[in-house]
Amino acid sequence: MPIEPISDLTLDQLDRDGAIREALDGVSSRAGFLGKAFVGSAALLGALAAPRRAGAASPSDNAILNFALTLEYLQAAFYTETQRLGAIGAELARVPRQLGGVERAHVAALQDVLGRAAVKRPRFDFKGTTEDQVEFLRTAVAFEDLGAAAYKGQATRVDSPALLAAAVAIHSVEARHAAWMRYLAGFTPAGRAFDEGKPEFEVRRIVASTRFIVARPRTTRRRRPRFTG
Amino acid sequence: MIVASGAVGDSGSPQAPGALEAPALPPSPDPALTVPTPTPIRRGATSTWAPVRRTVLARARPEPDADAIARLETRTPEGTSNIVIVFGRRRDAAGRLWVQVRLPVLPNDRTAWVPRRALGGYEVVRTRLVVDLGALTATLLRDRRPVFRADIGVGQAAWPTPTGEFYIRNRLTNYDSAFYGPLAFGTSARSAVLTDWPDGGFVGIHGTNQPGLLPGRVSHGCIRMRNEDILELGRLMPIGTPVTVR
Numbered sequence: 001m002p003i004e005p006i007s008d009l010t011l012d013q014l015d016r017d018g019a020i021r022e023a024l025d026g027v028s029s030r031a032g033f034l035g036k037a038f039v040g041s042a043a044l045l046g047a048l049a050a051p052r053r054a055g056a057a058s059p060s061d062n063a064i065l066n067f068a069l070t071l072e073y074l075q076a077a078f079y080t081e082t083q084r085l086g087a088i089g090a091e092l093a094r095v096p097r098q099l100g101g102v103e104r105a106h107v108a109a110l111q112d113v114l115g116r117a118a119v120k121r122p123r124f125d126f127k128g129t130t131e132d133q134v135e136f137l138r139t140a141v142a143f144e145d146l147g148a149a150a151y152k153g154q155a156t157r158v159d160s161p162a163l164l165a166a167a168v169a170i171h172s173v174e175a176r177h178a179a180w181m182r183y184l185a186g187f188t189p190a191g192r193a194f195d196e197g198k199p200e201f202e203v204r205r206i207v208a209s210t211r212f213i214v215a216r217p218r219t220t221r222r223r224r225p226r227f228t229g
Numbered sequence: 230m231i232v233a234s235g236a237v238g239d240s241g242s243p244q245a246p247g248a249l250e251a252p253a254l255p256p257s258p259d260p261a262l263t264v265p266t267p268t269p270i271r272r273g274a275t276s277t278w279a280p281v282r283r284t285v286l287a288r289a290r291p292e293p294d295a296d297a298i299a300r301l302e303t304r305t306p307e308g309t310s311n312i313v314i315v316f317g318r319r320r321d322a323a324g325r326l327w328v329q330v331r332l333p334v335l336p337n338d339r340t341a342w343v344p345r346r347a348l349g350g351y352e353v354v355r356t357r358l359v360v361d362l363g364a365l366t367a368t369l370l371r372d373r374r375p376v377f378r379a380d381i382g383v384g385q386a387a388w389p390t391p392t393g394e395f396y397i398r399n400r401l402t403n404y405d406s407a408f409y410g411p412l413a414f415g416t417s418a419r420s421a422v423l424t425d426w427p428d429g430g431f432v433g434i435h436g437t438n439q440p441g442l443l444p445g446r447v448s449h450g451c452i453r454m455r456n457e458d459i460l461e462l463g464r465l466m467p468i469g470t471p472v473t474v475r
Contacts, residue, residue, distance in 0.1 A: 057261070080270055081351060084275065084277070084353060085277070087318055097269070098267075100270065101267030102267050104267065104268070105264050105265050105266065105268070109263060109265065110262065112262065112263075113261060113262040123350055123352075124350050125282075126350065127345075128326045128345045128346070131326060131345070132326065162258045162259060162260060162261035165257055165259065165260040166260035166261045166262045169264070214349060214350050217309075217310035217312065218308075218309050218310050219309050219310055219312065219398070219399050219468040220309065220399065220400045220401070220402060220468075221307055221308055221309055221399065221400075222403040223307055223308065223401050223404055224405065224409070225307070225413040225435060226306070226427045226428040227409075227413060227431050227433030227451050228384075228420045228423050228426055228430055228433070228448070228449040228450040228451050229408065229409070229433075229449045
């Protein structure tokens with residue numbers, strides 16, 4: 001299926017099945033938008049990004065690392081699931097294979113430096129975007145653009161120069177991924193002379209709006225069985 | 230290309246042609262973390278499952294007007310999330326994505342199609358439980374290799390344990406029943422005989438207060454094993470594990 005070239009990605013383009021728009025209906029204020037429509041996803045993301053224990057880095061740096069780790073979990077899970085399902089065209093098969101490997105490496109590195117302070121991997125529901133070539137590419141562009149903007153948005157807040165060096169090293173990889181995905185999706189890979197970062201709250205809002213982070217299904221109960229015996 | 234011929238550095242000494250005009254800067258610190266070499270995902274026998282997110286009719290074909298096979302609820306009779314194993318996917322004429330799933334209904338061993346949006350996020354398992362009604366054993370495979378085996382009790386002739394392909398859909402613990410032992414797994418298999426059994430006559434895999442009867446054909450269709458075995462299986466077998474009964 002051909003990809004229509006479009007200039008920039010919007011929430012509407014990601015929201016093909018209307019689930020996000022449905023959540024926005026009847027919500028007028030920004031406070032309401034964040035307070036009602038996405039309270040579930042936002043709360044999940046917020047809880048995930050809260051450091052459990054300060055490690056070797058400063059508390060602020062640990063929080064930034066866990067924020068980055070949550071985004072890396074998201075990207076790694078997206079590409080890994082796409083590769084496992086094998087539902088996108090053969091011509092794109094190397095994309096989730098290659099990017100998935102890199103994002104899983106980022107996850108491993110962040111988990112290693114955070115140690116026991118690392119947040120747990122969330123549960124994801126990619127809502128069919130890992131099973132369709134067009135949706136996969138659009139979502140990949142959104143994730144990689146967002147990842148690059150998120151790292152950049154935190155750069156001036158990092159206390160440790162060594163940590164900043166690591167973050168910048170990952171940031172440029174995310175930017176390369178973004179350009180590659182943009183090229184494949186028919187977007188302009190490098191159309192701007194100046195890229196701004198995104199603040200944490202904006203990144204959280206965008207991630208929450210996708211509803212890709214979901215609660216764990218309840219599969220265990222304390223209850224007497226009534227099986228046939 | 231950045232070239233400054235005959236430039237003077239911050240030391241004041243003349244530099245060779247081709248050197249940068251900018252003053253020398255201190256080296257950057259070493260990064261605080263090391264990113265390992267990317268590795269491929271592990272290959273092996275995997276299965277994918279998903280929770281039912283909204284009540285939906287499972288249909289014979291991936292089309293909205295195809296015959297309805299069963300109604301899938303979001304909850305099991307035990308109050309856990311209802312889950313299904315996912316096999317394949319297809320788009321209908323309108324572009325809607327459908328997925329093929331295994332059903333927890335009678336007759337056993339049926340598959341059908343549901344809209345993708347009726348399901349939640351996918352989970353992957355690498356395990357499979359093989360129940361051998363002839364040998365009276367249960368064997369758990371991980372990546373096709375046996376990691377657990379136990380003698381079992383299965384259904385008597387009047388209440389046979391159903392054969393076919395099923396899956397583990399929940400896990401019940403901390404209840405007060407010596408009969409079921411310390412742990413019980415719920416499966417998607419249903420007794421074809423005990424159709425009026427409370428909660429639908431689902432077949433469980435559980436412990437027992439009569440280990441001396443094992444191995445044997447002693448149950449109403451459930452798969453019983455010694456309590457130490459069911460606890461060990463509980464450590465090894467995740468929800469969503471496919472179950473082959475043969």
